[in-house]
């Protein structure tokens with residue numbers, strides 16, 4: 374995919390996540406160590422599953438957002454690292470449970486816990502991480518932050534439960550899709566930015582609400598692009614087979630936009646209705662969507678949300694942290710993996 378300028382910031386080479394995280398590089402090293410240390414426990418089986426999952430090559434985007442927003446005011450390293458680690462552990466717990474729900478056997482290029490062991494151990498590993506994340510947040514001694522964290526969990530669950538379908542018109546399918554990704558992905562981005570901004574800050578700090586909105590819009594843009602990459606990236610980049618969403622009947626924006634132009638494509642409709650008679654045509658159907666205008670249209674939609682995120686940053690003090698937050702609005706749209 375080509376490099377695109379999304380935010381009204383000067384166009385140029387798209388930033389990569391690692392360079393954007395430079396202002397919090399040392400904090401991220403400490404957060405990573407805290408995350409990995411969670412696997413050090415006496416229970417050998419749990420320790421084994423945790424080690425596998427906590428050392429896999431995640432982007433650490435959520436801890437980075439937490440650390441960046443916490444850097445807009447005075448906090449201690451230990452407190453922001455604990456909050457950042459909690460965000461990543463909650464995210465990891467939700468992915469382990471999601472892999473059980475979706476019966477997925479690969480994530481980030483590695484076999485899932487449910488595939489390697491079984492569903493019981495996967496659910497319990499996720500539960501343990503969920504508990505650990507709650508312990509870390511509770512340790513901060515901030516009931517308002519605990520409240521935001523708990524509401525994010527409730528939003529995650531409700532997003533995960535939504536199943537957009539093709540039963541109504543495509544506009545209502547798009548609305549349902551956006552509601553789903555807001556819940557399952559963007560609510561966690563919003564939580565990271567909001568709680569980072571809240572940590573040890575003045576309760577009336579106006580940045581808290583703006584950064585929550587920033588995180589929500591950034592998260593929606595991120596997930597739309599994730600759903601595009603499911604069609605356009607390689608298996609090596611994805612860490613799972615290309616076109617998994619269509620093959621599993623998951624309705625995402627590229628398929629919705631494709632059907633606007635090609636309403637009679639029975640392969641796509643059949644696969645999204647989970648009609649196994651169309652499984653043989655899945656490769657061709659993925660290719661048809663991949664080569665269609667729907668991909669660019671979905672990217673344009675992601676760009677709108679990235680712009681809405683960037684607008685929320687206008688009142689922030691200039692500096693490397695604000696620059697990084699702007700850079701992330703470009704990164705989420707331009708990324709290729």
Ligand code: FPP
Nearest residue numbers: 466467470471475503526529530533557558
């Ligand atoms: C991935 O979606 C799923 C999520 C980002 C959220 C999953 C949320 C839950 C299971 C509920 C909350 C759970 C806990 C432990 C608090 P996807 O299947 O579309 O993407 P994928 O391709 O990465 O699997």
Ligand code: MG
Nearest residue numbers: 471472475477
């Ligand atoms: Mg899944």
